[in-house]
Amino acid sequence: MNTTTTMITNPILTGFHPDPSICRAGEDYYIATSTFEWFPGVRIHHSKDLVHWRALPSPLTRKSQLNMEGNINSGGVWAPCLSYDHGMFYLIYTDVKSRIGAFKDTHNYLVTATNIEGPWSEPIYLNSSGFDPSLFHDEDGRKWLVNMIWDHRKGKNRFAGIVLQEYSVQEQKLVGSAINIFKGTELGLTEAPHLYKHNGYYYLVTAEGGTGYEHAVTVARSRTLQGPYEVDPHNPILTSHGRTDLPLQKAGHGCLVETHTGEWYMAHLVGRPVQEKHCILGRETALQRCTWSEDGWLRLASGDRYPELQVSAPNIKPQPFEPSAEMDHFDQSELRNDWNTLRIPPDATWLTLKGRPGYLRLYGMESMSSTHRQSLLARRLEAFECEAETCLEFAPDHPQQMAGLILYYDTQDYLYLRVTHQEEKGLCIGILQSKYGVYDELLEEDIPLQTGNAIRLKVVVHHDRACFYYALGDREASWKQIGEWTDITHLCDESPEYIRFTGTYIGLCVQDLGGTRKHADFDYFRYSTS
Numbered sequence: 001m002n003t004t005t006t007m008i009t010n011p012i013l014t015g016f017h018p019d020p021s022i023c024r025a026g027e028d029y030y031i032a033t034s035t036f037e038w039f040p041g042v043r044i045h046h047s048k049d050l051v052h053w054r055a056l057p058s059p060l061t062r063k064s065q066l067n068m069e070g071n072i073n074s075g076g077v078w079a080p081c082l083s084y085d086h087g088m089f090y091l092i093y094t095d096v097k098s099r100i101g102a103f104k105d106t107h108n109y110l111v112t113a114t115n116i117e118g119p120w121s122e123p124i125y126l127n128s129s130g131f132d133p134s135l136f137h138d139e140d141g142r143k144w145l146v147n148m149i150w151d152h153r154k155g156k157n158r159f160a161g162i163v164l165q166e167y168s169v170q171e172q173k174l175v176g177s178a179i180n181i182f183k184g185t186e187l188g189l190t191e192a193p194h195l196y197k198h199n200g201y202y203y204l205v206t207a208e209g210g211t212g213y214e215h216a217v218t219v220a221r222s223r224t225l226q227g228p229y230e231v232d233p234h235n236p237i238l239t240s241h242g243r244t245d246l247p248l249q250k251a252g253h254g255c256l257v258e259t260h261t262g263e264w265y266m267a268h269l270v271g272r273p274v275q276e277k278h279c280i281l282g283r284e285t286a287l288q289r290c291t292w293s294e295d296g297w298l299r300l301a302s303g304d305r306y307p308e309l310q311v312s313a314p315n316i317k318p319q320p321f322e323p324s325a326e327m328d329h330f331d332q333s334e335l336r337n338d339w340n341t342l343r344i345p346p347d348a349t350w351l352t353l354k355g356r357p358g359y360l361r362l363y364g365m366e367s368m369s370s371t372h373r374q375s376l377l378a379r380r381l382e383a384f385e386c387e388a389e390t391c392l393e394f395a396p397d398h399p400q401q402m403a404g405l406i407l408y409y410d411t412q413d414y415l416y417l418r419v420t421h422q423e424e425k426g427l428c429i430g431i432l433q434s435k436y437g438v439y440d441e442l443l444e445e446d447i448p449l450q451t452g453n454a455i456r457l458k459v460v461v462h463h464d465r466a467c468f469y470y471a472l473g474d475r476e477a478s479w480k481q482i483g484e485w486t487d488i489t490h491l492c493d494e495s496p497e498y499i500r501f502t503g504t505y506i507g508l509c510v511q512d513l514g515g516t517r518k519h520a521d522f523d524y525f526r527y528s529t530s
Helices: none
Strands: 007-009 021-025 028-033 043-047 076-085 088-098 105-113 124-127 134-137 143-150 159-168 173-182 191-198 201-208 216-222 249-258 264-271 283-292 298-300 310-312 340-342 360-363 375-380 385-394 401-410 413-422 426-435 438-441 455-462 465-472 480-487 505-512 519-529
Touching: 021 249, 021 264, 028 076, 076 134, 076 191, 088 134, 105 143, 124 143, 124 173, 134 191, 143 173, 143 191, 173 201, 191 249, 201 249, 216 249, 249 283, 264 298, 283 310, 360 375, 360 505, 375 401, 385 401, 385 505, 401 455, 413 455, 413 465, 426 480, 505 519
Parallel strands: 021 076
Antiparallel strands: 007 310, 021 028, 028 043, 076 088, 088 105, 105 124, 134 143, 143 159, 159 173, 191 201, 201 216, 249 264, 264 283, 283 298, 340 375, 360 519, 375 505, 385 455, 385 519, 401 413, 401 505, 413 426, 426 438, 455 465, 465 480
């Protein structure tokens, strides 16, 4: 047991960090999480003690590895699997092209690296039969891919089970036949498979119940890899379902790791609603301490099946990392790890740190509705109480040119403090909103601005509401509130019309709907939490 009082506080990765895959390489621990339509693909965090975590460079940084231009909302990278075997890191990921209706186009790939920070290889195509692929390294050196299989046919179970197929390292492809080894339980929606070998059994860990409020972790085991698999008699082993009092909801999508000190933990997905069932931070990552029962089943160390806010850390000396700086002055040669772009990689045709040293310059492209080429640079919203601030220089010529500070979920839902040019007002500022796809302008009319001045923009987030502010001139100018406190609970997975899977981002963006690529310069970006 842990001889210190060190505790793991959940979620360990706050904000949009869903579908965790955890692995160990020596005495280092890594978690990979889904990024969906955000670039670069797959978020990786590193820890030495399971308590303190830091973000590493993402592995999918090239369009040759991940081409998401035109991908639908909540498409792109689903449920990666990160593993380590004999000096090599293996990353399996899905690029989802379609997901609404009977069909899902889900292309599964593998990249490798000898260093977790890269460089990562070009992708090896595996299959497209379903999603949530995972690679298992057996003791005899053979490698096996498992993924859920999707059945589009009328009257069939769409989540048709977990299929197993061998992967040949030498041939760099799947070989042999795919075998359905597990059809799931009555919880349904069987997905997110991971295989483990422990004390002579193969353990199959899956997610069931869907990724919402009935989410759960199911465990089954077999003496042989191909089954049959016996379901844990106390299934599910982890869930929040039926316990609306719990601060951690949506518990499921589990992945196991054994520490170098011989202790077991499960990384899993959670959500924290701010109002009713609205989780504006998206789905997050938590850790639960686990034990093995006398009859060989996995159990939470707490003795029940519900996620805890705090769990005992492993018997490892705490090893914290330096916290990230609140202020980004854009004076580095490359973007910081916390920045993301939408669907497309950053390149000098639309984003540059060199065009005006000490500034971020964005060239305007398509609208907030585009699934192709938006000029948007954003970071995850990671706290219920936070604020973000920037300083903008922008000289638009007409209403089709806009720039500013945005709270963004997807093309259907955002809240945008933008500067533009109106024929009768000249340079002006206002607030745009899209709520479940319905466009609105929240001020009765835009507010005229003095020309030739830098414009400071700020947003304050308080749980389920947000408020914007602006100021003209230098840092001594006082802030002016613009608009009212606005409900932001629509910036979440829980849409009334369709399921979706990402989380809220705070970003800087520029649009030029006329195609002339008008640019805006951002002097800095500050993000702070309280």
